[in-house]
Amino acid sequence: MNLDLNDDQQLLFETVDSAVGRDYTMGGRASATSSDLGWNARTWSTLTELGLTGLTIDEDHGGVGAGPVELYASLQAIGRHAATEPLLDGVALPGWLITDLGDPTQQKELLGALAAGEATIAVAHAEPGRAWDAAPATTVTSQDDGSVTITGVKAPVAHADQASHLLVTAVDSDGRTQVAVVESSTSGVARADGRTADWTHASQVTFTDVQGVLLGDGTADVTAALRSAFARARIALTGEAVGLMESGLTLTVEYLKSRKQFGVPLSTFQALVHRAADLYAQVELARSMALYATATAEAVANGTADSDVLTSTADDAFVFVCDAAIGVAEEIVQLHGGIGMTYESEIGHHAARLVGITATLGGVEAARRRAVASDTVLRAPSALLNNADAA
Incomplete structure (x- = not known):
């Protein structure tokens, strides 16, 4: 590979x-x-x-x-x-x-x-006090004219304040999960906008008998489609995390070279150099795992690997990269000192976003719960996809 x-x-x-x-x-x-x-x-x-x-x-x-x-x-x-x-x-x-x-x-x-870049669409899936992988508490009810009404609360919904439409996960009268399409300006949609811990925009969206339509005809396996889309998104997030970590490391090394203590650059202190070297190792290990997961997603998309490996690979990579992200975030802030904690500091934004990624799409906890509930933890990972062909 x-x-x-x-x-x-x-x-x-x-x-x-x-x-x-x-x-x-x-x-x-x-x-x-x-x-x-x-x-x-x-x-x-x-x-x-x-x-x-x-x-x-x-x-x-x-x-x-x-x-x-x-x-x-x-x-x-x-x-x-x-x-x-x-x-x-x-x-x-x-x-x-x-x-x-x-x-x-x-x-x-x-x-x-x-x-065309004319619109963005927000996916409204997370619900307050409810596990990411649980069936939604939000309900969708079919109407005689073919439309549906949606009732429930979703939070956090990333960038809902600028979205033209919302894709809302909900449960129908038969207990099946569906996705409804709702125009953001529809009557009955109430938004409470705010910012997350990494300062990106997110909202709590309340739906009160909101009119919308089902995405598709309502007969597709929506749960499988959601699982696949979220798995691909977790893999994609590892790419963003790698970018954040590598630039965070670069900014930190530059700071150690320019910041002086006792009249000499911080980079002359061996202990700090060792910590920077450990950071480099963490970033490169995370990069390897992120690229492995991305290559797996590519193989699934091309039909050269079974789709059932997508979720497990996404979870493994997401947990591994997020663990590295926490470690890197802590180190780059510590090596910068107090300035690294401020909103004005570039390194503070890198660290905040790295931590924010670990809570995205259900976060590390949801990924670990899925791993424990599956049989993948009992199987040794393969170094290569299609090993038999490579041999």
């Missing part, structure tokens, strides 16, 4: 890195998270012009039709600058659900708008 980016993928990474870095200079993330939008408008426009908003969407709907590796490269570049553009939350994740579950009309309308 090749765990290196090819020339085209490396060029994509460098292009996104350059485009995002133009706006996310010193104080860029603080400015973006403090804005009404929650991200940088010029950066989003640039990403749209580059085709990034259509990266994971089929060409039939105006997208590029790229795979997991290209998304990994893009999110790694975004992570390097701790940027807040909702490429995953607002485009890729809802796009996968619409592709898997939506009817042709829904796909044409919604995927086209996503690919």
